[in-house]
Amino acid sequence: MKAGPKADAFAELTPLLERLAAFGADERGAVTRLLYSQPWLDAQTFLAERMRMAGLEARFDRVGNLYGRLPGSLPGAPVVLTGSHIDTVRSGGRYDGAYGIAAGLLALDYLKRTCGAPRRTLEVVSLCEEEGSRFPLAYWGSGNATGAYRLEDASGPVDMDGITLKAAMTSSGFGRGDLPDCLRTGLGAFVELHIEQGVVLERTGHAIGLVTTIVGQRRYALTVSGASNHAGTTPMSMRSDALAGAAEMIAALERAATEAGDPLVATVGRLEVVPNTPNVIPGGSPVHAGPSPRPRRDAGSVRRSDA
Numbered sequence: 001m002k003a004g005p006k007a008d009a010f011a012e013l014t015p016l017l018e019r020l021a022a023f024g025a026d027e028r029g030a031v032t033r034l035l036y037s038q039p040w041l042d043a044q045t046f047l048a049e050r051m052r053m054a055g056l057e058a059r060f061d062r063v064g065n066l067y068g069r070l071p072g073s074l075p076g077a078p079v080v081l082t083g084s085h086i087d088t089v090r091s092g093g094r095y096d097g098a099y100g101i102a103a104g105l106l107a108l109d110y111l112k113r114t115c116g117a118p119r120r121t122l123e124v125v126s127l128c129e130e131e132g133s134r135f136p137l138a139y140w141g142s143g144n145a146t147g148a149y150r151l152e153d154a155s156g157p158v159d160m161d162g163i164t165l166k167a168a169m170t171s172s173g174f175g176r177g178d179l180p181d182c183l184r185t186g187l188g189a190f191v192e193l194h195i196e197q198g199v200v201l202e203r204t205g206h207a208i209g210l211v212t213t214i215v216g217q218r219r220y221a222l223t224v225s226g227a228s229n230h231a232g233t234t235p236m237s238m239r240s241d242a243l244a245g246a247a248e249m250i251a252a253l254e255r256a257a258t259e260a261g262d263p264l265v266a267t268v269g270r271l272e273v274v275p276n277t278p279n280v281i282p283g284g285s286p287v288h289a290g291p292s293p294r295p296r297r298d299a300g301s302v303r304r305s306d307a
């Protein structure tokens with residue numbers, strides 16, 4: 001292995017991540033790159049160009065997944081795919097998703113320059129969506145690649161501004177019939193480099209970890225019902241305070257998860273207090289329990305949503 005090109009590959013990583021972080025950056029350095037938004041499109045366009053500069057065959061599929069391909073000499077051999085997702089949560093970090101794409105791109109670039117054409121085809125992917133931050137569904141990118149989603153599924157989901165997934169996709173130039181179909185076959189392996197989104201490796205002093213299982217999520221939206229009344233004139237004995245009830249539920253949930261021990265975790269990530277006024281006893285408090293907020297669903301009893 002030659003020292004020069006390897007050193008080059010590492011040297012390019014930080015500038016590439018900084019360049020990617022500029023797409024959707026705010027003044028505090030956080031990144032918001034929601035699916036089919038302009039920063040998202042700019043980032044994907046930049047990456048396509050960067051892939052071409054590295055000598056990869058860059059192509060978008062119908063939903064906006066971006067692939068960079070380094071063709072192998074063995075026809076029909078299963079493809080080795082690497083990469084991650086380009087979308088972010090609102091005010092997200094600069095490494096989530098981007099790190100796996102940048103690392104994959106530079107790895108292919110490095111291998112091409114130092115070893116020439118591979119025997120097996122290598123590809124890097126910038127998946128269009130993983131987070132579920134804009135629309136109430138997640139894994140839109142990989143789900144279309146594996147067949148878990150179909151293009152027709154874009155008609156249903158609506159973002160907070162009332163824009164359908166289909167309309168957003170179309171306005172970004174995707175969803176067109178002339179673009180390559182999303183479904184991928186012939187994949188032999190998928191490798192994803194990802195930052196740790198927690199503190200375990202850091203606290204235990206490990207530089208890297210290998211994933212053996214992945215988090216399974218259950219999300220629930222609960223409505224705690226009470227009775228709104230004047231905060232100054234309603235005696236404590238005559239109240240039905242939904243927020244106070246929700247607070248007890250949250251504390252109980254935390255205790256239960258702590259007692260159950262690792263690896264179980266439980267999170268209440270969102271509260272909507274009604275009417276959310278200092279001098280009114282909260283009458284109804286939809287409590288959203290889950291690892292990240294989801295758009296509010298209609299009020300109802302305990303409801304289980306997707307994983």
Ligand SMILES: [Zn+2]
Pocket residue numbers: 085096097130194
């Ligand atoms: Zn991620």
